[in-house]
Amino acid sequence: MGKYNFDKGASREGTYSVQYEGTDALFGRKGLEPFWIADMDIEIAEPIAEAMKNRIDNRIFGYTIWQNPKFYGAIKHWWHSRFGVDLEDEEISYAPSVLFTIGEVVRQHTETGDGVIITTPSYNAFIGQLKGNGRKIVDCPFIEDTDGYQFDFNNFETLCKKNDVKVYIHCNPHNPTGKVWTRRELEKIREICQQNGVFIISDEIHMDFVRPKENFVSMVELMEEGDQVLVTTGLGKTFNLASLPHSYFISRDKKFRTALNQAIGSKYGMGAANSLALTAVEAAYNECGEWVDELNDYLEGNFQLIEDYIDQHMSDWLTFKKPEATYLAWIGYEKTGLDDDTVHKALVEIGGIAVSPGKIYDMEKNQHFRFNVASNRERIKIGLERIHKTFEEITKITAK
Ligand SMILES: Cc1ncc(COP(=O)(O)O)c(C=O)c1O
Incomplete structure (x- = not known):
């Protein structure tokens, strides 16, 4: 027990x-x-409930800054203690949700009609979002064999070479199949995308449900300065907080993350954070491993x-x-x-x-x-x- x-x-x-x-x-x-x-x-978990109750007792819910040491500190602590990954403050940004982030990155990196690669079976919201944004769905179906779902690298490379393909939406762990990608697979994907100028969005929202947790390899681990890669994740799944608007993304490309943060702040007017969500992030990531x-x-x-x-x-x-x-x-x-x-x-x-x-x-x-x-x-x-x-x-x- x-x-x-x-x-x-x-x-x-x-x-x-x-x-x-x-x-x-x-x-x-x-x-x-x-x-x-x-x-x-x-x-x-109890520490999250306690922290939120204490925050409510303060009775002030005005506009809130996410660029603060507690937010960065909690995320850095989680990634270090769970995955052995060290992050810098400036690599981390708050965003309203994972799907919001994916939609905006797709809009920034593609024009209407451009192609975006997904792997089917695929999380249905990716399909809906690409249709909703008028982007072409470029499908790279998994090959199913007795060992599970295999990524079709040959097909992927052919698709990445197409002129109108600009973005690949990667999902790790993968919804709905539960596939966990190996470091070797991630390296090959990164290499093919780099060679063909394809931007990688890695949706890692299910990252805390890898069993055992040591088997999870984040795209962040491969990310170098200036890489055309964005990792987006949040606590909605792990801590059952899906209705608290929040997520965060990690990027090691200063120009790109500045542009994305500017869009969130100026184009959409959503630069401030949800204060209860910030409280939950802090308690969850510091106390609920x-x-x-x-x-x-x-x-x-x-x-x-x-x-x-x-x-x-x-x-x-x-x-x-x-x-x-x-x-x-x-x-x-x-x-x-x-x-x-x-x-x-x-x-x-x-x-x-x-x-x-x-x-x-x-x-x-x-x-x-x-x-x-x-x-x-x-x-x-x-x-x-x-x-x-x-x-x-x-x-x-x-x-x-
Ligand atoms: C792979 C994946 N990405 C994103 C989401 C939704 O994330 P958010 O609510 O932060 O947009 C889900 C929810 O089911 C999901 O499974």
């Missing part, structure tokens, strides 16, 4: 949570058990439960391998031969469960679904039973 009780569960009632109160509208049905959007049914380690152990237990349950009860229909990272289970149903729409409808109507359909992470079809496991184990069991019921019935119906 650890120090923290992740079995406890959390009440979302009355909080207008997207995961709970947004499910009926999105899935078109009431009463579904939701496991889709990537936030956690886990209460924030042990909490994150135990949370990862708990998630590993949830993944083990899923793997065992699928092996015992659903191996005729589903394929699943515990991911090395994230709290997202990426489950395949290729064995059933069923199409995406049939399975999605069945999960909702037969199983009464809301998971993310794999199709939204791809350009066409994708016989997977994404199941968020950052919940207490009792709920994970309920989810698994609902998935079981779905496949048991749908395979009977379609076999007739």
